[in-house]
Amino acid sequence: MPLRTSQELGWLSADVGVYAAPSVRVEYRPEFAKPMIHVAVSGRYDWAVRSRGRWQVVDRGPGSIAVALPGEFGHMRWRSTSDVPLRSLHVHLDPSAAGERPMAPAVGVRDPFLSAGVQALARALRAGGPAIYADSVAQTLAIHLAWGNRLPVPHREPRLSKQQVDRLTDYMQARLAENITVDDLAAIAGVSRFHFIRVFSASTGHTPYQYLRRLRMAAAAELLHHTTQPIVQIALACGYRSPGQFAAAFRREYGVSPTRHRGQAPDPRPRPGA
Template sequence: MTLSPCEPVPVAAGLPSRALADSAELDWAGVRVREMSDPHVADFALPPVESLTVVVVTAGSYVVESGTGKGRRHALVAPGTSSVNAPNREVRARWRSSSRVPFRSVHLSLATSVVEQTREALGRPSRSVDPDYLRRDDAFVEAAVTELGRAARLGLPALHAQTVAQSVASHLLLGTAAENDRLGGGLPAPVLGVVVDLMHERLADPLTLDELAAAAHLSRHHFLRRFAASTRTTPMRYLTSLRLQRAQELLQNDDLTVQAVAARCGYPNPAHFTSAFRREHGLTPSAYRELRR
């Protein structure tokens, strides 16, 4: 597939985020990638642009609400989750989090011509539905967009960037049978926000499923079902993920012992903390600290 070397990639102005890296000067025809630092509180509207945008969260977690009225959607996003905004659609979103973990994301913008050329090569109808969803766990999209963020930082050649970006377009277009996950039956965004804020506040303390259900004003059974519908995981697994994200942050402080980090993350038993950290991150807390040095 050949792209015009002069083709601009439109991106929406007005994002509340700060660009840490941007491929705009790299002459990646039809492809633009930005690594972003995202604020903990945001409420914004973006005008329609003629590009398909894929966003992968790389650090931090928060409840995001998108759209208005009956078209409003909400989801809990976290590292590895992705969202897709179809071309020529206004974007309205807001979120608020009490987390102290920095928020980071990578934005891939594909010019409409790239999407259409990919669609044609795949033999898809020209008027078929564009991918558009608020949250999905897609390991391929996560890996590919993260690689494009690295390529933008290092200034890698256009051939590499365009090949990876077009594979993302192909993957998304082939997956449109599972279009627009609506998170049916999930928790309303304000309730989900209350639950997640409670998790952040109690990272160091015991927190039970019954307490979380009470914060949502639901029975244990209904809370479990609706939390899973919104997040694709269980409340306690999500709480564990938050605790271990916090542990990563604290381990960068050499003044804290591993035992002190464990206690601040809700693990009074350091051995249990080490086991959980290894399962989540693939290495022990001590090894992670040494690697960060």
């Protein structure tokens, strides 16, 4: 959905616009007639594009740039990985400005010159800048894309937002006695099962199993110190089928048995994610 465009400004060498995007877009085939520079303005998302029969997935956030040519990208899709609304800047360039040398597509680029140019066009769009300025910048960008060198964006391990981790933690704590699956957690986080374990571990420093186990152990320690519930009930409440299984897990975590721990001072260690 367009939020602001250069359509009424009389620019000739570039069509520029700021657009709002849905948090999830299923696979579709983009159609555009001119080379496009796509800049992520707000939000963070996993952006997948299929070019020449191969899918490539890029973690994109504010400032991330992609260069697309008409017909080059077969299909694309995306999914937001944060709670921030997705906004993007689209810059469609006049291909004749680059002469006979074709521009090269790229899913992600790291290019200070290109970044400065699109930021200049974004400022001109907000201010309603004159065509002579916008066209000069756009022509320079087209030439640069045809002749300049671009470096691929360094790999960044995607991460869950704090809000996603908090939701997952609350979900686990409310269901410590249940059989929580990776599929359940991935659905809550809004990411695929394939990516979930990797992004969860990168975000928390623990695998989902390790994180859940530590939540269960922290809850068990609290119950041992502050209630008189039998150990078998505490074991069941924290997701363990038998006192023996619970005692073994508790000893690995705290170095003592549940019975001995019950008589000690409360453990000062914070819960995972605290």
